[in-house]
Amino acid sequence: MSNEPLPDPEAASKTSLQVSETDDTNLEFMVPEPPFEKISRLRLLTFIALMATSQIFSQALLAQSLVPSPYTAKSFGVEGDQGQISWMTAAYSLSVGTFILISGRVGDLVGYKKVFLASYLSLALWSLLGGLSQYSGSIEFFDICRALQGLSVSAAVPNALGLLGHYLPVGKLRNLAFGFFGAVAPLGFVLGALMSSVLAQFATWPWAFYVTAIVSVVKTAVSIFVIPKNIVTVHKNLTAHHFDLYGAATGISGLVLINFALNQGPVVGWKVPYVYILLIVGVAFMVAFAWIERVATHPLVPKLNTAVVFTLACIAFGWSSFGIWIYYTFRFAYDILNLSPLIASVQFIPSCIAGLLAGMITANLIHRVPASIMLMIAMACFVGGLVIMGLRPRGQIYWAQKFPSIVVCCFGMDISFPSGILILSNKLPRRHQGLAASLVTTVVNYAISVGLGLAGTVEYYKIKNGADTYTGIRSAFYMGMALSAAGLICSVFFVYYQLVRHRHSAHKI
Missing domain, CATH: 4.10.860 (DNA Excision Repair, Uvrb; Chain A)
Incomplete structure (x- = not known):
């Protein structure tokens, strides 16, 4: 990324309007209002926190149907149909992982703030309809609402990251902001799990969707005043022809x-x-x-160098295993231990502390430790978390294997995500900040959905051939172990590649 100062608006009007695909030198950038140097500390911190809540929303909505699935499935008459139940989560992840790829690019072209605000109005609408879908009795309509919730989030997350990457200068604050963005993911999941399970148990499950709709409208109103204006590339330089x-x-x-x-x-x-x-x-x-x-x-996707390809491949393997881990950890709690959704959610509270710790550690180490080493540590954490939980016997106490599995997997999640965001944000030019975020979040969410599909297939045929529920769940965990191990192997090759490249550079000098 270029470290040159923002161009003078008058001088900028005389520059060439040609757009380079490799750098920002021929582009004009509007001066944000207020500029970074003049924004108040309170507004700046509020802005960063407001952007981070998009990650909280993203993970909370993942939990919104996953955790209270016994109640939701019962209301639609599909309890016991694990294929239909998995779609309540997969529809959301599929939509987020698919459309996030273009959402960041749209933000690059028309303005991150505009897309960000529109995404939360859309989220409010489809959350409201998702709650009302109970009265239709159609699980298909509910899945459609879940998918369109995911579409809304797919617009919010990369444009929140685009706003941060475009507004904050390269440096410690920017690293901390991205680290904080990734660190709140477990908090978002736990908040979503607790809220949805409490409302499902003591009221009705649609209230979690109604609350989401209300909060989305409030967040939109606050964002209008908090997010600085003009955080966007000049429209006359980047137009629809560049999409x-x-x-x-x-x-x-x-x-x-x-x-x-x-x-x-x-x-x-x-x-x-x-x-x-x-x-x-x-x-x-x-x-x-x-x-x-x-x-x-x-x-849509610019030419990626080898380091970026390795990064995305590691994230894909790691997060596909994470999706299996989170889904089947709850399945284990419900089907094997007969726990209520509320108790199962409470057991995940330690992930909030582990996630915040991992995110802050990553933000401080990412420019001191090679990215390949950071990703290798993250992949090792995914492997450890899957193995610990996947080999858990029936009836074992929470503290023996489930607790350490939650802590270890959270480190994998909160090291890999901010590391990936920072690597791509620093590798791609300023006008591609929305796209940089899109690539990582696309891979994360799409990998979760694909992982669930692969594990579901393994479980389906295992049970079809006469295995019991416990064996089916364990077989799904084995699928997760294989994916996480593939991620670890990929990260080892990444480390080797960087070592060879470093030695080659030193030899040339």
Whole structure:
């Protein structure tokens, strides 16, 4: 990223309007109001906290249907149908992981604040309808509302990160802000889990959706006054012509079809023709997407260097295993230990402390320790958390394996996410800050959904062949262990690559 000062508005009007795909030198940037040097400390801290609440929303909404799933499934008459129950979570993650890719790019073009505000108004609408879906009796309508909640969040998260990355100068405050953004993820999940389980147990589950709608409207109103104006590249330089429409169409189609097939397979079985046909068509769309990105003048995904590819691959493996871990840890609590959603949620409270600690440690170490080492530590934490929880026997006390598994997995989550955001934010130019956030959050959320589909398929066929629920859940954990181990192996290669590159550079000197 360029460290040059913001251009003078009058001088900027005389500069070339050509747009480079590699740097910011030919771009004009509007001066934020107020500029960073003049914003009050209270408003600045409020702004950072307000952006971080987008991560809280993202994880709270993941818990919103996952945790009270016994109550939600019962109201729709699908209790015991684990395929349908998993879709209540997968629909949200699929939508977030798919559409987040273009949401950051849209923010780069039209303004992060505009997209951010619109996303929360949309979230309020679909949260309200999600709660009201109880009266329709249709689980499909509920899943659609969950998917559109995810679409709203997919616009909020990358543009919140784009606002931070565009407004805050490179330095310690920026690192701390990104670290804090990642660190509050466990807090968001726990808050969502506690709120939804309390309301489901003592009122009705739709109230969690109604509360989300109310809070979203309030947050929109506050954001209008707190977020500085003009945090955006000048419109006349970046226009709709710079949006890769064909890439977006093929990429979204491919991601949706592949994810749908992977999550529908455990519901109806892989012998049903439309499941594998959709998977094949989805792969074909992704091949077309890759070709379009190579030849496009303004690709949706810019050319990525080897370090960024390694980073995204590690995050994909790690977070797919994390999705399996979180879902089947709750399944273990419900189906094996017969715990209530409220008690199961309370057991996750230590993750808040572990997450904040991991996030702050990451923010302070990311520029002192090579990124590959940080990711390797994160992948090792994912492996440890999956192994500890996946091998837990029936009837064991909470403190023996579940507690350490929660702590270890939170370190994996809160080291990998801010590390990935900081790596891409520093590698991509200033006008691609929304896209940098999009790439990481796309991989995170899409990987969660894909991981659930893979684990669900393993569980489906295991139980179909006569295994009991405990064995089915453990088999799903084995799938998570394999994915996390793949992430660890990938991170080891990343470390080796950086060592070889460092030695080569030293030899040339």
